[in-house]
Amino acid sequence: MTIVADLFRFVVGVDTHAATHTYTILESSGRVIDQQQFPASPAGLTRAIDWIGRRTEGDLDATLVAAEDTGTYGAILAGRLAVSGYRVVEAPTPRRDPAAGKNDAIDSLAAARSTLTTPTRRLRDRRGGGDQHAASVRSALQVLLTAREQATGERTRAVNALTALLRTNDLDIDARRALTNTQIKTISRWRRREEPIDLATTRAHAVRLALRITELDSQITDNANQIKTLVHDQAPILLDQPGIGPVTAAIILTAWSHPGRVRSETAFAKIAGTAPLPASSGNTQRHRLNRGGDRRLNRALHTIVLTRMRCDPTTRAYTERRRAEGKTTREIRRILKRYTTRQIYRTLNTA
Numbered sequence: 001m002t003i004v005a006d007l008f009r010f011v012v013g014v015d016t017h018a019a020t021h022t023y024t025i026l027e028s029s030g031r032v033i034d035q036q037q038f039p040a041s042p043a044g045l046t047r048a049i050d051w052i053g054r055r056t057e058g059d060l061d062a063t064l065v066a067a068e069d070t071g072t073y074g075a076i077l078a079g080r081l082a083v084s085g086y087r088v089v090e091a092p093t094p095r096r097d098p099a100a101g102k103n104d105a106i107d108s109l110a111a112a113r114s115t116l117t118t119p120t121r122r123l124r125d126r127r128g129g130g131d132q133h134a135a136s137v138r139s140a141l142q143v144l145l146t147a148r149e150q151a152t153g154e155r156t157r158a159v160n161a162l163t164a165l166l167r168t169n170d171l172d173i174d175a176r177r178a179l180t181n182t183q184i185k186t187i188s189r190w191r192r193r194e195e196p197i198d199l200a201t202t203r204a205h206a207v208r209l210a211l212r213i214t215e216l217d218s219q220i221t222d223n224a225n226q227i228k229t230l231v232h233d234q235a236p237i238l239l240d241q242p243g244i245g246p247v248t249a250a251i252i253l254t255a256w257s258h259p260g261r262v263r264s265e266t267a268f269a270k271i272a273g274t275a276p277l278p279a280s281s282g283n284t285q286r287h288r289l290n291r292g293g294d295r296r297l298n299r300a301l302h303t304i305v306l307t308r309m310r311c312d313p314t315t316r317a318y319t320e321r322r323r324a325e326g327k328t329t330r331e332i333r334r335i336l337k338r339y340t341t342r343q344i345y346r347t348l349n350t351a
Contacts, residue, residue, distance in 0.1 A: 013112025070126035
C-alpha cells in the first residue's frame with residue numbers, strides 16, 4: 001500500500017480561518033521544516049505561496065498541500081495554490097490527543113502528519129478542481145443554489161406571515177386554504193381605502209408581503225433558468241435520467257465536483273448519506289438509513305427516488321415486487337437511494 005510519504009518529499013498542512021491561515025511544512029520523514037501564519041488577504045496568500053516555494057526548494061511535483069475546508073475558508077487559497085502548480089487535497093480529519101491541547105499551529109501540524117501517513121488512494125482532491133471552465137460552472141452553480149435556498153426560505157416565511165395576517169383580520173380574502181398565486185397578485189394590487197386604522201395598517205402590511213412574494217417568485221424563476229442553462233453546459237446526461245431536474249442535477253454536480261475527487265461509488269454513497277448502516281439484532285437482519293453525509297445531496301436523492309416511485313414505470317414495478325417480499329416503504333426507499341447514488345456516480349464518471 002502506497003502512502004503519501006512514499007510519493008511526496010514535502011507535505012504542507014494548513015489550518016484555515018476567516019482572518020488567518022496557519023501552515024506547517026513537513027519532510028517525508030516527519031521532520032518539521034518550518035511553521036508560519038499569514039493573513040487570509042490577497043497579499044497574505046501571495047506571501048504564503050512564496051514562503052512555501054522557498055521552504056520546499058520550488059519542487060512542485062514533490063509537494064502536497066493538505067488544507068482544511070477547501071470548499072469554504074480555504075477555497076481561495078486552494079485555487080491559488082492549484083494555479084501555481086501545487087496539488088491540493090482536503091486534509092483528513094485528525095485524531096486529536098486531548099493532552100496535546102489545541103491551537104492553530106497544533107491543528108496545521110496535525111493536518112500535515114495525518115496526511116503524511118494517508119494511503120494515496122484515499123486522498124480527497126479539493127472541490128473545484130479539474131478543468132477550469134467546469135470548475136467555474138460548478139462555482140456558479142454553488143452560488144445559485146445558495147441563493148435559491150435563501151429565496152425559497154424567505155418566500156415560505158412571507159407566505160406564512162401573509163396567511164396568518166389574512167386569517168386573523170377581515171380583509172375580504174378567503175384564506176382557509178393555502179393562498180393561490182391569483183390571490184397573492186390581487187393583494188399586491190390593493191390600494192388605500194377609507195377604513196379603520198387597524199385594518200388600514202394590516203392591509204398595507206399585507207400588500208408589502210404580497211409584493212415581496214411576487215418579487216421572490218420572479219427571482220426564483222430567473223435562478224432556475226440560470227441553473228438549467230449551466231447544467232446543460234456541464235452535464236446534460238444527468239437530465240436524461242428519470243426524476244432528475246436541473247436543481248437536483250446542480251446539487252449532484254457541486255457535491256461530486258470533478259472526475260477523481262471521489263475515489264469510488266462507495267465513497268460517494270458515504271458523502272451522500274446513502275451507504276446503508278447495519279441495524280441487525282438476533283434473528284432480525286436489516287439496515288437503516290444513514291443520517292450523516294451531505295444532507296443537501298441526500299435530500300436531492302430523496303426527491304429523485306420519490307419522483308421515480310411515483311412516475312417511473314420500472315421503479316414502480318420494482319417497488320411493488322419488493323413490497324410483496326415484505327419490505328417496508330422506508331426500506332425500499334433506502335435501497336433505491338443507494339442504487340440511484342451508484343447509477344449517478346457511474347454516469348458522471350463515464351460521461
